[in-house]
Amino acid sequence: MLAFVNTAFAQLPSVTLKDINGKTINTAELKNNGKPFIIDFFATWCKPCNRELDAIAEVYDEWKEETGVKIFAVSIDVAQNMNKVKPLVDNHGWEYDVLLDPNSDFKRALGIQMIPYVLIVDGKGNIVYKHNGYTDGAENELIEKVRELIK
Numbered sequence: 001m002l003a004f005v006n007t008a009f010a011q012l013p014s015v016t017l018k019d020i021n022g023k024t025i026n027t028a029e030l031k032n033n034g035k036p037f038i039i040d041f042f043a044t045w046c047k048p049c050n051r052e053l054d055a056i057a058e059v060y061d062e063w064k065e066e067t068g069v070k071i072f073a074v075s076i077d078v079a080q081n082m083n084k085v086k087p088l089v090d091n092h093g094w095e096y097d098v099l100l101d102p103n104s105d106f107k108r109a110l111g112i113q114m115i116p117y118v119l120i121v122d123g124k125g126n127i128v129y130k131h132n133g134y135t136d137g138a139e140n141e142l143i144e145k146v147r148e149l150i151k
Helices: 047-067 079-092 105-109 138-150
Strands: 016-019 024-026 037-042 070-075 097-100 117-121 126-132
Touching (some): 037 047, 047 070
Antiparallel strands (some): 016 097
16 A cells, blocks of 8 residues: 655654663654655564564665665554563664654654554655555565655
């Protein structure tokens, strides 16, 4: 299911989260040196989320080299499960910037109902693409959209 954001481009809402190392991050300030970035909402218990992040991990180095794209993986695991996030990330070898959204504040602020949910944000901080669910190969659509943005 594809969904283009065809209204005025939305900016990221301002929500305070912590990254996987405990550093405080304001979501409105997420950026990638003027290049596009991807925000991927996941949970440790969400199998399609983990498949998607695994699939992206396989091509992430190539994506970064070609487009400079960066990925922020946002865990919506509740506080009791937060201790499972880092081991999962380490286990899978994901080299993403991982943020923790234990109260789903960021997810809710974006009006997201279901995960996996992916946003592409352009170099100016506008949300230009949204997609929910995961089917094998869907990651190819993501990089195509990123390529369009950097042309």
